[in-house]
Amino acid sequence: xxxxxxxxxxxxxxxxxxxxxxxxxxxxxxxxxxxxxxxxxxxxxxxxxxxxxxxxxxxxxxxxxxxxxxxxxxxxxxxxxxxxxxxxxxxxxxxxxxxxxxxxxxxxxxxxxxxxxxxxxxxxxxxxxxxxxxxxxxxxxxxxx
Numbered sequence: 001x002x003x004x005x006x007x008x009x010x011x012x013x014x015x016x017x018x019x020x021x022x023x024x025x026x027x028x029x030x031x032x033x034x035x036x037x038x039x040x041x042x043x044x045x046x047x048x049x050x051x052x053x054x055x056x057x058x059x060x061x062x063x064x065x066x067x068x069x070x071x072x073x074x075x076x077x078x079x080x081x082x083x084x085x086x087x088x089x090x091x092x093x094x095x096x097x098x099x100x101x102x103x104x105x106x107x108x109x110x111x112x113x114x115x116x117x118x119x120x121x122x123x124x125x126x127x128x129x130x131x132x133x134x135x136x137x138x139x140x141x142x143x144x145x
Contacts, residue, residue, distance in 0.1 A: 001046065001139065003105045003120050004127060006112070008136025011129050013051070015092065021061045022053030023140065035060050043143055048112060058089060063141025073134045096130040 001009065012018065025031050027038040039062050044050045075082060080089040102124045109116045
């Protein structure tokens with residue numbers, strides 16, 4: 001992960017997204033028909049901890065990054081019901097008002113063993129929590145081509 005994606009993943013966990021969304025497609029016909037082939041261990045090999053989940057209230061997000069562009073995620077997080085009328089997901093528009101706290105980002109990258117460059121750290125300047133969460137979501141499913 002890049003530093004912005006690591007911060008986004010932490011926001012994903014903090015906001016409890018993993019309580020409603022799984023990140024693994026099980027080898028069941030109704031799941032593979034909707035989400036594609038079953039997940040492979042390689043898809044979450046770099047995750048610590050993994051976010052496979054065991055209960056799904058919302059759709060599976062294992063490959064959501066390859067499905068929708070960043071602009072779609074922004075609109076969906078801002079007002080989920082504008083995209084899906086019957087959605088019970090809360091709105092996260094307020095994340096766009098919160099400046100991203102990067103005081104521990106470099107330490108996280110080091111502890112997790114993710115490579116990064118000085119330019120990656122500089123790219124965090126002026127980012128919001130919404131930017132970080134969207135960076136993480138748009139990464140999901142792009143590990144394996």
